[in-house]
Amino acid sequence: MSLLKASSLSRLGTASLAGYALLFVTFLLAPIVIVVLTSFTPHNIVAVSFDGISLRWYERIWNYRPFMDSLVTSLVLALSATSLAILLAVPAALGLVRSTSRFADAVTSFLLSPIAVPPLVIGLSSLYFLASIGVGTSFLALLITHTVTSVPYILRTVAAACKGLSPSYGEAASVLGANGWQAFSCVTLPLILPGIFAGALFSFLVSLDNLGLSFFFGSAQASTLPVVMLSYLENQFDPAIAAISCVQMIIAMALLLIIEKAYGLRALITQ
């Protein structure tokens, strides 16, 4: 009897936990769903419309040059910063992961630290430094700062992937006559590729939305999407912001789905 009572009590507990989880999901989705719905309004007011949908705000952002230009800038920037960071972080991870010295530990901590420093602080200090070496506000300045903050994301996931590698793979490759480069490109690289992609995805998403870093370096020639969105918001409040937000989300989702199809989400979650 008491056992029965206990089990029905625990079922009640699980049910209320499930109800709570549903509430949490609603909380996480609410502001996103509302923006998606708002983007299809045919009216000028920023609200969900209950009398018909229209694509006029998508048409508006398509014709509004600053949004489209900065979207392209942001995508090119995120892609190039991530690529550069891969070139820097993958060798670093390979070199550092096997070492147990204190010095190597310190180097690893330093290379990971840009994740923890507020982007605003990195941006502010870089602004003066880059101006003093003649880079100023330009795409190059954006590229340098975004690359610096991308390195730790890739280093982290690639180092985790390397740790899981048994050294015997490399040994087997050498036994079979592979030189160092062949052993890397045919054996190690395919094994750490999921780590590279997971880190690259994070780095890409962070770069795409890094307002704190980007707003110092915005110029007429090269401004990123979040900076343009913020200055648009300061001047007007209309559903165009909803539409451009949705476009950015769709791009990020497509990227996630491609990487998930290729390598599975597990690699992303276990970090």
Next chain:
Amino acid sequence: MSTAQSTGSTVTAARPDSWRRTPPLWLYLPALAILLLFFGLPLYEGLLRSLGISNIPGVDSAFTWNHYNKLFFDPYYLGVIGETLKVSAINTLLCLLVGYPIAYFMVRHAGRWAAPLMFVLILPLLTSIIMRTFGWNVLFARRGIVNEALLWLGVIDTPLRMLDGPAIVYLGLMHVMAPFMVLSIIPVLRSVDRRLEESARILGAGAFRTFFLVTLPLSLEGIITGCLIVFMVTNGSFVTMLLLGNGSVVTLPLLIYQQFNQSQDMGLASAMGTLLLGVVLVCLYVQSGIGRKKENR
């Protein structure tokens, strides 16, 4: 099989160089050089600038504690520092209270719902932070859905001004950071040995006692990791405070943003940046201490 293995190991011992082709350590040098130049050096110069030493043409360069004096002794700035730490601490606590049960549910009870739940946790990371604050603005506007619903239900007579106070800022911050808390706790909770819980139950502990005396302490590591991440990121964020709450929550990053846009007092802005950097270093130190403890175990 065993003979092959033993011959293999003798050969390895005899010819270590050609057999163990581990990647050389110096491969980290390009990354280290780039980060020292474009991350370490700028931050170091920022530190010097906060002490009055700068290489900006046309600005006097002389050592001074003035900026820090202003930060720590001017009641306004001291208040902002306090507010920054308070907001980060409250948000961390809120995320923990809200997030832990979700992590627990996902690991223990979600079953086939675990995958869609994980997608919902990751979805906010795919959206811009401007999109989310915009969404809160639409939801809680004077003629927004929440007000209309409350009016329709008869809970209120006139629309509430829900976008003005600090509450909406905390809601926005929690929305951004709670997924990070949940994602930090999940792996630790998954590794908790369930036999320990069963033992506690068999020895007569109730569900609550088992949870608070066994499960919770065993997942402490994930809790601390999550709390440090949430605290650090909240401490450095400004977009939520800028776009929500109508200026009711002013923190150091927001002030740096405003200094840059308006008064351009760069020494003071650098001092505030350095202070934020200091908070980060303390958090990282705590984190590395936990990491070391884990390795020693």
